Amino acid sequence: MKVWFVVLIAALSLAYAASTRPERAWPAYGGGAADNRYSALKQINTRNVGKLQVAWTYDTQDGSGDTQNQPIMIGGALFGVTPAHRIVAIDAATGKRKWQFDSGVKSSGPNRSVAYWAEDGEARIFADVQSFVYALNAKTGEVVKSFGHAGRIDLRDDLGREAAKQSWVITSPGIVYKDLLIVGGRNPEALPAPPGDIRAYDVRTGKLRWQFHTIPHPGEFGYETWPKDAWEYSGAANNWPGMAVDAQRGIVYVPTGSAATDFYGADRIGDDLFANTLLALKADTGERIWHFQAVKHDLWDRDFPSPPTLVTVKRNGKTVDAVAQASKQGWLYLFDRANGAPLFPIEYRKYPASTVPGEVTAETQGLPTKPAPYARQMLTAEMLTNRTPEAHHWAVEQFAKLQSGGQFVPLTVGQETVVFPGFDGGAEWGGSAFDPETGLYYVNANDVAWTSSLNPAPPARSRSAEQLYSANCASCHRADFAGQPPQFPSLLELRGKRTEQQVVTMIRQGGGRMASFPGLSAAEASALAQYVLTGDNKELASAGPATDARINQAYRFSGYHKWLDPDGYPAVATPWGTLNAINLNTGEYAWKIPLGEYPELAAKGLKDTGSENYGGPIVTAGGLVFIAATNFDKMFRAFDKRTGKLLWETTLPMAGNATPITYEVGGRQFVVIYATGGKSGRGGTSGGVYVAFALPAVK
Ligand code: HEC
Numbered sequence: 001m002k003v004w005f006v007v008l009i010a011a012l013s014l015a016y017a018a019s020t021r022p023e024r025a026w027p028a029y030g031g032g033a034a035d036n037r038y039s040a041l042k043q044i045n046t047r048n049v050g051k052l053q054v055a056w057t058y059d060t061q062d063g064s065g066d067t068q069n070q071p072i073m074i075g076g077a078l079f080g081v082t083p084a085h086r087i088v089a090i091d092a093a094t095g096k097r098k099w100q101f102d103s104g105v106k107s108s109g110p111n112r113s114v115a116y117w118a119e120d121g122e123a124r125i126f127a128d129v130q131s132f133v134y135a136l137n138a139k140t141g142e143v144v145k146s147f148g149h150a151g152r153i154d155l156r157d158d159l160g161r162e163a164a165k166q167s168w169v170i171t172s173p174g175i176v177y178k179d180l181l182i183v184g185g186r187n188p189e190a191l192p193a194p195p196g197d198i199r200a201y202d203v204r205t206g207k208l209r210w211q212f213h214t215i216p217h218p219g220e221f222g223y224e225t226w227p228k229d230a231w232e233y234s235g236a237a238n239n240w241p242g243m244a245v246d247a248q249r250g251i252v253y254v255p256t257g258s259a260a261t262d263f264y265g266a267d268r269i270g271d272d273l274f275a276n277t278l279l280a281l282k283a284d285t286g287e288r289i290w291h292f293q294a295v296k297h298d299l300w301d302r303d304f305p306s307p308p309t310l311v312t313v314k315r316n317g318k319t320v321d322a323v324a325q326a327s328k329q330g331w332l333y334l335f336d337r338a339n340g341a342p343l344f345p346i347e348y349r350k351y352p353a354s355t356v357p358g359e360v361t362a363e364t365q366g367l368p369t370k371p372a373p374y375a376r377q378m379l380t381a382e383m384l385t386n387r388t389p390e391a392h393h394w395a396v397e398q399f400a401k402l403q404s405g406g407q408f409v410p411l412t413v414g415q416e417t418v419v420f421p422g423f424d425g426g427a428e429w430g431g432s433a434f435d436p437e438t439g440l441y442y443v444n445a446n447d448v449a450w451t452s453s454l455n456p457a458p459p460a461r462s463r464s465a466e467q468l469y470s471a472n473c474a475s476c477h478r479a480d481f482a483g484q485p486p487q488f489p490s491l492l493e494l495r496g497k498r499t500e501q502q503v504v505t506m507i508r509q510g511g512g513r514m515a516s517f518p519g520l521s522a523a524e525a526s527a528l529a530q531y532v533l534t535g536d537n538k539e540l541a542s543a544g545p546a547t548d549a550r551i552n553q554a555y556r557f558s559g560y561h562k563w564l565d566p567d568g569y570p571a572v573a574t575p576w577g578t579l580n581a582i583n584l585n586t587g588e589y590a591w592k593i594p595l596g597e598y599p600e601l602a603a604k605g606l607k608d609t610g611s612e613n614y615g616g617p618i619v620t621a622g623g624l625v626f627i628a629a630t631n632f633d634k635m636f637r638a639f640d641k642r643t644g645k646l647l648w649e650t651t652l653p654m655a656g657n658a659t660p661i662t663y664e665v666g667g668r669q670f671v672v673i674y675a676t677g678g679k680s681g682r683g684g685t686s687g688g689v690y691v692a693f694a695l696p697a698v699k
Contacts, residue, residue, distance in 0.1 A: 024041065024663060024664040024665075025072075025073055025074045025075070025663055026039070026071075026072055026073045026074070026661040026662065026663045027072060027073075027074045027116055028072060028113075028115065028116060028175070028176070029070060029072065029112060029113035029114075029115070029172065029173050029175075029242055029307075030070075030242065030244065030307055030309075030431060031618065031661070033175060033176075033177070033244060033245040033246075033247055033310075034244055034245075034246070034309070034310035035242070035243075035244035035307045035308060035309055035310060035431065036309050036310055036311065036433060036434040036436075037309070037431060037432070037433035037434070037616065037617065037618040037619065037659065038433060038434060038435060038436060038618070038619050038620070039618065039619075039620045039621065039662045039663075040620075040621045041620055041621060041622060041662055041663070041664055041669050042620065042621040042622035042623070043622070043664065043668070043669035043695065044620070044622050044624065044662075044669050044671065044694075044695060045620075045622030045623055045624065046622065046623040046624060046640055046647060048695055049622075049624055049638045049647050049648045050647060050648050051695055051696060052638075052648055052650070052671070052693045052694065052695060053693065053694065053695070053696055054691060054692070054693060055095075055668075055670060055692045055693060055694040055697075056094055056095030056692045057095060057653075057689055057690065057691050057692070058080075058088075058090050058095045058097070058689065058690040058692075059687070059688070059689045060080070060082035060083060060086075060088065060687070060688040060689065060690075061687075062082035062083050062084045062086060062688060063082075063083040063084045063108065063687070063688075064083055064676075064677075064685070064686035064687050064688075065083035065084075065108045065109060065511075065512065065676065065678060065686060065687075065688070066109060066110060066512055066513075066657065066676060066678025066679060066686070067081055067082070067083050067109075067110065067111050067658070067674065067676055067678065067688055068110040068111070068112050068171075068429060068614070068615070068657060068658055068676075068678060069081045069111055069112055069113060069658055069674045069676075069688075070112060070113050070658055070659040070660070070661055070674070071113065071661060071672065071674065071690065072113055072114060072116055072661070073092045073661060073663040073665075073672075074116055074138075075123075075138075076091065076092050076093065076665050076666075077089045077090065077091065077092060077098060077138070078090045078091075078092040078663075078672065078690070079114050079116070079125055079138075080674065080690055081111040081113070081114065081127070082688055083108060083676070083686075083687065083688045084106075084107065084108060085103070085105075085107035085108065085111050085128075085129045085130075086100055086101060086102045086103075087100065087101040087114060087125065087127045087134075087136065087141065088100050088101075089125075089138075089141060090690065092663060092665045092670065092692075093665045093666050093668065093670075095690070095692060098141075099140060099141035100141060101127065101134070101136055101141040101142075101143075103127075103129045103132065103134060103152075105129045105130055105132065106505070106509055107129045107130050107509070107511070108511040108512060109169070109171070109510070109511045109512040109513070109514075110171040110172075110186075110429070110512070110513075111128060111129075111171065112171060112172045112173060112242065112429065113172070113173045114126060114127045114128070114173055115173040115174050115175065115176050115181060116138065116176065117176045117179075117181070117203045118138070119179075123137075123138035123139065124136060124137065124138055124144060124147075124203065125137075125138045125141075126173065126174055126176075126181055126203075128170035128171075128173060128174075130169055130170075130509070131154050131155045131156045131166075131168040131169060131170065131185070132152045132153065132154055132155075132170075133148075133152060133153050133155065133170065133174065133181070133183065133201070133206075134147075134151055134152045135147035135148070135151055135152070135203075135206065146204075146205070147204070147205065147206040148201075148205075148206030149206075152206075153201060153206045155168045155170060155183065155185055155199070156168050156194070158197075158199065158208050158211065159194050159195060159197060160195075161194055161195075164518065165192070165518050165519055166194040166518065167187060167188050167193065167194065167510070167515050167516045167517070167518050167519075168185045168186070168187060168194060169185060169186045169510065169515065169516070170183060170184075170185045170186070171185070171186045171240050172184070172239075172240060172241055172242035172307070172429070173242065174201075175242065175243045175244070175245055175252065176203065177200075177245045177247065177250075177252060177283040177284075178283075178284070179202060179203045179204060180200040180201065180202065180203065180209055180283065180284075181200065181201045181202075181203050182198065182199070182200045182243060182245075182252055182254075182283065183198075183199055183200075183201070184196065184198055184238055184239025184240060184242075184243070184254065184256075185238060185239070185240065186238065186240040186515065187235055187236045187238045187240075187260065187515070188235070188236070188260060188515040188517075189236070189258075189260055189261065189262045189301065189475075189515070190260055190261040190262065190472075190475075190553075191233070191234065191235055191260045191261050191267070191548075191551045191553070192233075192235060192519050192548065192551065193234075193235025193236045193260040194235050194236075195213065195214060195215040195231065195234070195235055195236075195237065195238075196214045196215075196235070196236050196237045196238020196239060196256060196257070197211050197212060197213055197214055198211070198212040198214065198239055198254055198279070198281065198286065199211045199212075200283075200286060210285055210286035211286060212254075212279070212281055212286040212288070213231065214237035214238065214239075214256055214274045214275070214277075214279075215230060215231045215234055215235075215237055215259070215272075215274075215275075216231060216273065216274075217231045218231070221273075221288060222273030222274060224270070225270040225271040225272055225273040226268055226270050226272060226273075227267065227268065227269060227270065227550075229550060230267070230268055232550075233267070233548045233550045233551055234259060234260065234267065234268050235259070235260040236257060236258060236259050236260040236275070237256050237257065237258070237259045237272065237274055237275035237276075237277075238256060238257055239254050239255060239256050239257070240257055240303070240429075241255060241303075241304065241305055241306050241307050241429050241431070242307035242431075243255075243307060243308070244307055244308045244309065244310050244323065245283055246310055246321070246323075246337055247283075249321075249337065249338065250282060250283045250284055251280050251281070251282065251283060251289060251337065251338075252280075252281050252282075252283040253278060253279070253280055253308040253310070253323050253325075253337075254278070254279040254280075254281060255277070255278050255279075255304030255306070255307070255308055255325055256274055256275055256276060256277050256278075256279065256303070256304060257275065257276065257301075257303030257304065257305075258275050258276055258295070258298040258300075258301055258302060258303050259272045259275040259298065261553065261557075262298070262299075262300075262301040262557065263299055263300070263301065263411060263452070263454065263557040264299070264356070264358075264359065264454060264552075264553070264554070264555045264556070264557070265297055265298075265299055265359060265360075266357075266358030266359055266360075266552040266554065266555075267550060267551055267552035268297070269297070269360045270297065271293065271296040271297055271362060272296070272297050272298070273291070273293060274291060274293070275293075275295075275298060276293055276294050276295040276296075276298045276302055276303065276304060277291050277292065277293040277294070277304075278291065278292045278294070278304060278308065278323070278325045278333065278335070279291045280323075280337075280340060289339075289340075290335075290339060290340030291340070292333065292335060292340060292342075292346075294325075294327055294329075294331075294333060294365075294366070295329075295365060295408075296362035296364075296365060297360070297361060297362045299354070299359070299361065299410055299411065300408070300411075300419055300423075301328075301423050302327065302328050302329055303328065304325060304326075304327060304328075305326070305327070305328050305425055305426070305427055305428050305429055306325070306326045306327075306427045306428065306429060306430070306431045306432060306443075306616075307431050308323050308324065308325045309323070309324045309325075309326075309431070309432050309433070309434050309441070310322075310323055310324075310337065310434075311323070311324050311334075311434045311436075311439075311441065311584055312436060313334075313343065313439060313584045313585050314439065314585045315343060315585070320336060320343065321336070321337045321338070322334050322335060322336055322337055322343055322584070323335050323337045324432070324434065324441055324584065326426070326427035326431075326432050326443050327425075327426060327427060328421065328423070328424070328425035328426040328427060328428070329373070329375075329377075329407060329421065329425075329426055330373035330374050330375030330376070330377060330421050330425070330426040330427075330445065331367055331368055331373050332368070332371055332373075332374065332441070332443065332582065333346075333368055334368070334584060342368065344368045344369050344370040344371070344587055345368070345369050346366040346367065346368050346369075347366065347367055347368075347369055348364040348365065348366045349364060349365060349366075349367060350363060350364055351363070351364065351365055351407075351408040351409070352405070352408075352409055352410065353410070354410035354412075355410070355412055355413075356410065356411070356412065356413055356454055356555055357554070357555075358552060358554060358555075359410065359555075361408075361410050365407070365408050367407075370587030371582045371587040371588070371589070372589070374426070374427075374443055374445045374578065374580040374582070374592070375421040375425070375426045375445045375446070375447045375578070376420060376421065376447055376572075377406050377407055377420070378404065378405070378406035378407075378420065379399075379404045379418045379420045379449050379572060380404070381396065381399060383572055383573050384396060384399055384571065384572060384573060385565055385569065385570065385571050385572060385573055386573055387565070387567075387569055387601075387606065388567075390566075391565040391566070391567065391569070391571070394565055394566055394571070395565060395571045395572075398563075398571070399571075401415070401416070402415070402416050402417065402418050402451060403415050403416070403417040403418065404417070404418040404420070405417075405418075406420075411452055411453055411454050411557075412453060412454065413453065413454050413455065413456065413555065414453065415453060416451040416452060416453045416558070416561065417451060417452065417453060418449050418450075418451050418563070419449065419450045419451065419452060420448075420449040420450075420572070421445065421446060421447060421448070421449075422446060422448050422449055422450035422562065422563075423450050423452075423560050424446055424450075424487075424612070424614075425445060425446050426445050426446060427443055427444075427445055428446065428614050429614070429616075430444060430613075430614060430615040430616025430617075430629055430658075430659050431616040431659060432444075432616060432617065433616065433617045433618050433619040433625065434584070434619070435619045435641055437621065438583075438590075438641065438642065439583055439584050439585045440581045440582065440583055440584070440590050440619075440641065440642075441581070441582045441583075441584050442579065442580065442581055442582075442617045442619055442625055442627075442641075443579075443580050443582070443617075444577065444578065444579045444580070444595055444613050444615075444616065444617060444627060444629055445577065445578050445579075445580065445613075446576070446577055446612045446613065447572070447575055447576055447577055447578055447610065448562065448563070448570040448572055448576050448577075448612060449562075449563040449570070449571070449572050450560060450561055450562050450563055451561045451563050452557060452558055452559060452560065452561055453558045454555040454556065454557060454558065455555065455556050455558055456554065456555060456556075457470075457471065457553050457554055457555060457556045458470065458471075463524075463539075463540045464537055464538065464539050464540065465527040465528055465530065465531035465536070465537050465538045465539075465540070466531060466537045468520070468524055468527065468528050468531075468540075469528060469531055469532070470556070471553070471556065472517060472520070472528070473528070473532075474556075474559065475556070475557045475558075475559050475560065476488040476513075476514070476559065476560065477489070477490070477491050478559055481532065484559070484560060484561065484562060486631075486679060486680060486684075487513065487560065487562070487679075488513070488560065491532050494532065494533060495533055495534070498533065500526060500529045500530060500533060501529075503528075503529035503532055503533060504525045504526055504529045507520060507525045507528060507529065508525065523540060524540065527540055569598070569601075570612075574594065574608075574609040574610055575594035575595075575608075575609065575610030576594075576596075576609055576610045576611050576612060577594065577595045577596050577610035577611045577612050577613045577630065578592055578593065578594055578595055578610055579592070579593050579595040579617065579625075579627060579639070579644070580592045581625075581641070581644060590642070590644075591643060591644035592644075593639075593644045594608045594609060594610030595610050595611070595613050595627070595629070595630060596609075596610055596611030596612070596613050596629070596630030596631065596632065596633055596635070597609055597610075597611060597630070597632070597633045598611060598632050598633070599632065599633055602633075611630050611631055611632050611633065612630075612631050612679070613627075613629035613630045613631060614629055614631065614657045614678070614679045615627070615628055615629035615656055615657045615658045615659050616629065616659040617629075617659070618659065618660055618661065618662060619641050620641075620662060623640060623641050623642065624638045624639065624640070624641055624647070625638065625639045625640075625641045626638050626660050626662070626671055626673075627639070627660070628652060628655070628656025628657075628658065628660065628673050628675075629656060629657065629658075629659075630655065630656075631655050631657065631679045631680050631684075632655070632680060632684070633651075633655075634651050634652045634653075634654060634655045634656070634675075634677075634680075634684075635649050635650070635651060635652070635656075636649065636650050636651075636652050636656050636660070636673055636691075636693075637649040650693075652673065652675040652689075652691060653675050653687075653689050653691070654675040654676055654677030654680070654684065654685055654686060654687055654689065655675065655676070655677045655678070655679065655680045655684065656673045656674065656675050656676075657676050657677065657678040657679045657680075658673060658674040658675075658676060658678075660672060660673040668694050668695075668697070669694060669695070670692045670693065670694045671692070671693045671694070672690055672691065672692045672693075673690075673691055674688060674689070674690055674691075675687075675688075675689045675690075675691055676688050676689075
């Protein structure tokens, strides 16, 4: 009797210990500090994956939205985020809620995960809501009052600019290294915008420990790649997709996005270091070790959109620790982790100069010689849609009016230029996975074209609601309010449904892909809201002090125009989205397949078109790549990681626009995906349901 009892207790505590072991848990965004989205679990494998069933679901019932969340799982608890940015701890085996944290701050949009830190029996969750990082007790969800100001820090602080006027939203979690939480954030795409400084805070106290200026101050490396005062007025060059840490070497890898304003850079002439750069910083101090800038003086919004992936590859019989960085452009960059030496040579090629007054493009941009890009690079007349003869005919006519010259062709005034792959990649925030067993690297990509151009801006001094709208809102919602659904909603539908106050709140707080506009005065926000809701074009009595005179907005972006045919399908030939497996030892493709379908086209026989997809893959020792991501078919799929053969698929309640996780609790392996429908549009619903799959329980 006694012996059985001891055995039972031993087994239970072993099972508990096992679930906290890193190889059984999913302890951080990306699976761990290396961000390689790999799990050593193999209970679910190529032979039995076909038997997967829903083990539990957890419906957050907290509104709709594009949360893009990949939860973490440690110690038997899964920590997730609802569409309204409440933090939930869920029993990872049963799906029952343990606790919920509500900050009281109104929020929505991307919130890709939380961070976890534990020491000496204390465990904390770092949760992000807008510009705030909260420290929570991992067991209870209570705020740790001793952290920062009564439990939270505000990333609008410490930027050397007036905090209340800064727009900063943390969309990807900070990364924990020793007792530091290293964080970035999302900044506006147009000036005014804060500098995207990378900061490290003490996990216990919330005190700022180091800060790296992504727009260098006088005397700092790279300062001369900007106009002399840019560090005071320019902005962005921020890290929004997350980071990776090599804990042994003490190096944090930080990919950054473009500088603001995205598409016209007359006030930031120069290469603009450290925008569009992969930075390797000393994790203890924030000192730069090496860097690689993928796009000099970016004019195409070519942010590095994915977290880096730490990998180990074979080169000339030797093992090399490397870092892989995916891009929107479709190129994969691979560097020696220690010194930044490229593992495949980077060639600098010449690109055309801009014809827009005031603009000066970089003469060259560097591209790796290998691997080949995972998305098409130049749209030609032979690559137009063949979905129907009518759609093809339309595309041929329209294409003749566009400028299409491949990568790094500057936008012009008066003619739309093709951006291919589009503004949303190529790769995106879902990230990529790396399998240490095979050396294969998995990246999913969009493969559709977008277009845009520049227009002269109205004189900055005069201010009517219409001009404010044209300056701040039209790039996404279009001058006619029609937007570009599903990415950018039409504002026409708001009339009669939203109050002025609700629109003002949206302008003040932002949400989804929309940044907040703290620089607009109360009168301006209210005039804008009235203009949106009624079309009433108010003149604002006094313009007040215009934005910083050093900011040059002489030309404005005409908007993010996804190039769709009259029926709403991509106007380029298929595939419209792909999943790629690249052997990093050789730089060759192991396999490449279309990813996703449009159900209504598939029903008519047009299958395997691929579709736009947001959310990334994971790879397991069980021989599987799991990925959802596809916008329209709502599928969650498992592929054979070696061959790309589809082994299992299931329909989710909403599109799984997120990256899954896998873990083991109580001897059972689970795979969990957040179904949100965040990118579906086209009448699809959106919300937030965690769906857990496992093999049938042994009775
Ligand atoms: C960078 C692109 C972008 C810009 C610039 C932008 N928006 Fe938005 N806007 C969006 C997106 C994306 C959403 C959907 C947000 C979500 O996911 O919740 C949105 C949502 C909204 C909504 C809410 C719609 C609803 O259904 O409730 C309003 C109102 C709005 N925007 C007004 C504005 C105004 C006014 C401006 C200018 C001051 C502006 N937007 C600038 C992208 C943008």
